[in-house]
Amino acid sequence: MIYSPIGKVSPDAFIPATIAAICEDFVSSKERILLYICETADARHLARVRKFDAWFREFNNSSFIKIDANFPDVNHITYYVSLIFRLSHPQRHTIMDEFDLLAQQYHTTK
DSSP states (O other): OBOOTTSOOBOOTTHHHHHHHHHHHHTTSTTOEEEEEOOOTTSOHHHHHHHHHHHHHHHOOSSEEEEEEEEEOTTSOEEEEEEEEETTOTTHHHHHHHHHHHHHHHHHOO
């Protein structure tokens, strides 16, 4: 964030590219998977989902895949979870199938 003497804080224009570079560096190994959950404490998790989705679309060079799921809890709070990994990951089909199965099982037990 950039300091503004008026009291408003404007977003730093370098944040999206910085986060994308960190993520790309982390998953540069074909075996790594990045899992993230959008924070719910301040009830801005949907805004975070939209922001991260937009950043993924902007910075993905078609060598990564992102799969999403949501998990509602008993307090009616939905947790948005995503996995990002290389399209060339040797276990990509297994990862996708197991993540999908987890989401399906969670929803059928609620």
